[in-house]
Amino acid sequence: MSIKLGVPSKGRLMEQTFEWFAARGVGLRRTGSDREYAGAVEGAAGVELVLLSAGEIPRELAAGRIHLGVTGSDLVRDKLADWSTQVAELALMGFGHADLIIAVPACWSDVDTLEDLDAAAHAFRAAHGHRLRIATKYHRLVREFLTREGVADYQLVDSQGATEGTVKNLTAEAIADITSSGETLRANHLKILSDGLIHQSQATLFAARHADWADERATFEAFARQLGVSADF
Template sequence: MSNLRLALPSSGALFEGTSKLFSDCGMGIRRANSRRYTADIPQFPGVDVLFQRQSDITTQIDSGSADIGIVGLDRFYESRLERGESVLIHGDLGFGNSKLVIAVPDAWLDVTSMADLADIALEFRSKGRDLRIASKYQRLVKRFLNQNDVNYVSMVYVSGGLEAAPVIGYAEVIADITATGTTLRENDLRILLDGTVMESQSVMIGNARTLANDQNKLQHIRQILEKIDATLLASDNHRVSARVEGHSEDKMAPQPKKQREFIGSYKRLIENIKPFSEPVQNQ
């Protein structure tokens, strides 16, 4: 009977948010030091914690190298296999809120929308060039561009420091994740009015086939989810509970319904992994 393998971000905002969430839930992670890539949770002796780069976690879940993990929703959608075995277990863990956006240089005064960007791409094409867009989110951005009829673009893969791309000259436009937009503004970049590719937050994902066929691991996940749901439900600052379409009392009224839906994350998990359940072989 093998332990549940939980992959967590090894650094950055999601590492900090995950550490705080687990501590708040009474599931403090015990890690010998910051350079060690394994840890445990004393309250759950059947769980092994693996610290990994966030960009690798979805791939590891799909391959079965880890059973469950915490990533940004943007990373999950960018990296998962189209017909893979990774599924969403919990859709909002209450931290890591951000947006994947399209940003252009401030000097492009007449470019404020995706339609304007489509026109610019046509202008570049008429001059024998493609508009270059720097991003590490090739898959999500290309799909968004296609949906907005922005053609004749060349995607430039960059893993970091995208804000410098227009200045250095290897791309005219960037698509990057941002929480506040401050870094973009400080580098003379502006988000297009309708240039939000997607909103993102921290989520829990898992390997559906493994979970559907290992009741011991499924029981561990149930206990973890119950603690997480209870903690987030009790928190006045939780994003799902606090998000409303407006600020009036009438608009805030539906919040209890959202909380009741939110508490059923384990039930939704069971439904998601059913197709991956393998028949028990008769001995």
């Protein structure tokens, strides 16, 4: 038996994850070709590397098929209902920063806040006979945020491509998406609402609360000490 550690399988997030562990004496590396999702761990006994997409890791943590996982805090919160009952945050890793925000057309000069958006949505429905559309990939987080902030008369539409382009393409009136610099939003003539920050995301090391820890506790505690994180959850 071993502790299964799920990390992103490609791109900058994988590279930064490898760097984070290397700084703590744990070597992670891919094995085989770029098309093979196989990896190895050096410097930590009893730990097995599992390469997954960042979007798969919350599901695998919740199911207990991996013990530990690195992914964006936004993905865990969006994909898992009552996420904190299913996973525990062990460490904020200091990279992969991005903000999940609400943005509207820059030409909406009278819409700057969520209260303004609520009024605009009400007026939009009265004028057009259907609700204002907000394109997003983050349905749970956005819906919970807008409900908490009292925004009504909208509908979420799923975006699997370039969300910033949906307003220009007339498939949505506003968006809720991840941004780091805001440059893509500005290029698409969008502006962030002044109080439209939903979540500040970063790469986070999570533990699966419902994984089988019975035979792995001592291994995990030694690994946690090596990483400098708490083993209590």
